[in-house]
Amino acid sequence: MSTPNExxxxxxxxxxxxxxxQLEALFAVPSRxxxxxxxxxxxxxxxxxxxxLDQGGAEADEDNALMGEVxxxxxxxxxxxxxxxxxxxxxxxxxxxRAVLPDWLTSxxxxxxxxxxxxxxxxxxxxYHGVRLPLYALRLAGRAPxxxxxxxxxxxxxxxxxxxxxxxxxxxxxTAGDPHxxxxxxxxxxxxxxxxxxxxxxxLGGASAGAAGVAANADPIWQAATVAVALGVLGIVGRNREAxxxxxxxxxAKVPPLTGDLIREALLxxxxxxxxxxxxxxxxxxxxxxxxxxxxxxRADIDLPPGATAAEVTEKRSQLASGLRRPLGCVWPEGxxxxxxxxxILFVADRSLSESKAAEWPLADKGLADVFAPIPLGVDPRGRxxxxxxxxxxxxxxxxxxxxxxxTLRLLLLAGALxxxxxxxxxDLRGGADLAPLAKVAHYYRxxxxxxDMAALLADVKALQxxxxxxxxxxxxxxxxxxxxxxGKVTSELASDKSLGLHPILAAYDETQVMYEHPQYGKELRxxxxxxxxxxxxxxxxxxxxxxxxxxxxxxxxxxxNAGLRLALKVMDARVNNMILGSGMYGAGYSATTFSRKDxxxxxxxxxxxxxxxxxxxxxxxxxxxxxxxxxxxxxxxQGRLTGMAAGDEPADTDxxxxxxxxxxxxxxxxxxxxxxxxxxxxxxxxxxxSKPALYEGWTGxxxxxxxxxxxxxxxxxxxxxKNRAGLVRDALVKELGALTDLPTLTDxxxxx
Numbered sequence: 001m002s003t004p005n006e007x008x009x010x011x012x013x014x015x016x017x018x019x020x021x022q023l024e025a026l027f028a029v030p031s032r033x034x035x036x037x038x039x040x041x042x043x044x045x046x047x048x049x050x051x052x053l054d055q056g057g058a059e060a061d062e063d064n065a066l067m068g069e070v071x072x073x074x075x076x077x078x079x080x081x082x083x084x085x086x087x088x089x090x091x092x093x094x095x096x097x098r099a100v101l102p103d104w105l106t107s108x109x110x111x112x113x114x115x116x117x118x119x120x121x122x123x124x125x126x127x128y129h130g131v132r133l134p135l136y137a138l139r140l141a142g143r144a145p146x147x148x149x150x151x152x153x154x155x156x157x158x159x160x161x162x163x164x165x166x167x168x169x170x171x172x173x174x175t176a177g178d179p180h181x182x183x184x185x186x187x188x189x190x191x192x193x194x195x196x197x198x199x200x201x202x203x204l205g206g207a208s209a210g211a212a213g214v215a216a217n218a219d220p221i222w223q224a225a226t227v228a229v230a231l232g233v234l235g236i237v238g239r240n241r242e243a244x245x246x247x248x249x250x251x252x253a254k255v256p257p258l259t260g261d262l263i264r265e266a267l268l269x270x271x272x273x274x275x276x277x278x279x280x281x282x283x284x285x286x287x288x289x290x291x292x293x294x295x296x297x298x299r300a301d302i303d304l305p306p307g308a309t310a311a312e313v314t315e316k317r318s319q320l321a322s323g324l325r326r327p328l329g330c331v332w333p334e335g336x337x338x339x340x341x342x343x344x345i346l347f348v349a350d351r352s353l354s355e356s357k358a359a360e361w362p363l364a365d366k367g368l369a370d371v372f373a374p375i376p377l378g379v380d381p382r383g384r385x386x387x388x389x390x391x392x393x394x395x396x397x398x399x400x401x402x403x404x405x406x407x408t409l410r411l412l413l414l415a416g417a418l419x420x421x422x423x424x425x426x427x428d429l430r431g432g433a434d435l436a437p438l439a440k441v442a443h444y445y446r447x448x449x450x451x452x453d454m455a456a457l458l459a460d461v462k463a464l465q466x467x468x469x470x471x472x473x474x475x476x477x478x479x480x481x482x483x484x485x486x487x488g489k490v491t492s493e494l495a496s497d498k499s500l501g502l503h504p505i506l507a508a509y510d511e512t513q514v515m516y517e518h519p520q521y522g523k524e525l526r527x528x529x530x531x532x533x534x535x536x537x538x539x540x541x542x543x544x545x546x547x548x549x550x551x552x553x554x555x556x557x558x559x560x561x562n563a564g565l566r567l568a569l570k571v572m573d574a575r576v577n578n579m580i581l582g583s584g585m586y587g588a589g590y591s592a593t594t595f596s597r598k599d600x601x602x603x604x605x606x607x608x609x610x611x612x613x614x615x616x617x618x619x620x621x622x623x624x625x626x627x628x629x630x631x632x633x634x635x636x637x638x639q640g641r642l643t644g645m646a647a648g649d650e651p652a653d654t655d656x657x658x659x660x661x662x663x664x665x666x667x668x669x670x671x672x673x674x675x676x677x678x679x680x681x682x683x684x685x686x687x688x689x690x691s692k693p694a695l696y697e698g699w700t701g702x703x704x705x706x707x708x709x710x711x712x713x714x715x716x717x718x719x720x721x722x723k724n725r726a727g728l729v730r731d732a733l734v735k736e737l738g739a740l741t742d743l744p745t746l747t748d749x750x751x752x753x
Contacts, residue, residue: 114295116296117350137228137231139245140235141235147237151237155204156200159193159196161196211226256325258298260300262324262325263288263302263346264279267304269323270316272313272316274308275312277307278305278306278308285306286303289303295383297381297382299348299382302345305342309341310333310343310589311341312589313333313589314333314590314591317331324348326348328352328594329353330352331346331347331348332346333346334347334611335589349382353616354599354600358616359616361376362376363376369415369419371390375387376415377411378601380613389608390506390542391537392489392542392564393542393563393564394533394537395412395542395565396544396550396560396563396567396580397544397546397566397569397603398571398576399569399570400548400569400571403595403600404601404602406432407434408617409546410435410620411618413508414625414628418628418632420635421503421641422506424442424508425442425443425508426444426446427445427507427515429511429512430449431448435508437628437629439645440629441629441642441646444460444651445646446460454521458524461525462528463651467541469695471541472535472539475488475539489538503641507542507544508543508546509546510546513547513554513555516553523712524658524659526710527707530559533559537564545563560579565606567606568581568592569595570592570602571593574591574593580592585612590606590612601616602614658711659707662688662695664733666690667687667730678718678720678730679730680727684727684728701725712736713728713736
């Protein structure tokens, strides 16, 4: 080390200061390196220490003296501990990998939506300006003389070099005392003017000659094109800078561009404590991962501040739309819980979903459906195809009137009709004609709620329950050990085998409150449907309900609880929203109350994926539905699968009797074995199984008790041969059957009341 210099502060020489700085740079290493550069510093530190060990004693002592200010030397030598491993510790952790390509390049539907938007935009611009071309031509022609004057003036200024007039005057004045210099400058000025003037004359002469040649010899088309080009060029040159020749094809002034700043302001305007507090603590706590074009709109991936959830934002969708200065139908926020609860996916469409063109149904003109596979239902706000699978699931559709509830149900039924294996049972309890096209292919179709319609409904539902029991008997006996039935349920292969009769059955009921509130059949229908939705799907029987407000009166709780697919169109309050979509959905941000009256056919779909999906169902009008039904009928006729009422057969099972009637058939008034008019329920179950095995085979006494309970019959303790068990009293059945026969007949007047 150099000798200290007393003239330097502290007695250090420049070499000392440089060496000290080098040592500080080597040893002042952060305890937690965060980048590759710091890892390199650690490696340099290792090399420096190795070199220090190889140096002589004087330099080592000097280094130790410098280090002694921060590291205390031990009082006595101790055994040297193993040195900890140096270098950066790399933590292996899951990281979110962004997609290499955007969605609109990896998704066919998103790409087509983007392409349609681009083509539509280009087409609109071309059409807009094409219609106004004559007006633009007149405007250019009107400005052509001004353009010609501007060109002439510019040529003259160039030829005369007028921009340098003052410079020439000053130069001539400065050289006036020197005749030779003055004459040389004048000569150069005249030469420049001569050359430029000659070029200008030649150019104008050539242009004039060319124009004269075209006017004299060219075809009229070329003459017109030349005049149009000349007027266009002159008009562009002569245009008013403050007045545009062409108008703007789109208006964007009222809609500010979607930027991170605009989204941030809109989020803060929601006055969510978790968001605003997070921003107050850290202005950058709202992180924008991307804002990209996606289909017919823009998608923004946003990380909200810690503690804030996407559900809080989606619940205030209308306020968010206001902050973004967009119509409500353009703003569609949703969460991405697969990442974390604070990830917000914000899609802002170019046009409201209700104003955009309804998606075309892929099966409208050609093709067959397969209820075992996803069928097209519509599109989401980003233009991506939304599908659903009908097999093995019951469903509910709910909405206020005139929002597309019945049309959505008809769409699902048309899909079922295009699978020729599917047997359709359709009951329109409203009595309208929206589902009438299905009568061409339906095994059973009724419309209305007259007494005969309700009796037919009960008979058909009972026949479905009987069919379900037959199917389970086939599965556990005929198909036992069959590799085609590995899970004890109907498969696509089994459904295609006509000999087994295990084809899918799709039963749909519109305005279900009518049947469940019926004074005579309501209780029994409730019990049968609870059984069908629980056990029917595995046997290939799918039941769909459609109503306005699915409370327990309109759809029994046991039915709605077993509905795997749910569609909620526009509803009015949070309670109804949760009745349709499921408990807690409104609080989680999935609210069909945010749909406007214009959002016909727009619904939340629950049950198809992990999270609810917004879908705009494909629109099929009545004439198109008739056409599709005709095509489905021809397919069924060709395959020999047209059955029931569509084939002209009247329903074979029109029995509208109940379990009470069946019990009376097997329970005589004078029963020698049970003389007191009371019988154990298990005995009655055996008698029912013997009398009607298709309906009651395998029933227990508890099932009999449950079946009669819906008719208001309570069980009683029956003592027989020293044993006391649950049973029924015959007089209670007689009394209940007498009350049913005395029910008043519903007339048109009483219906109106």
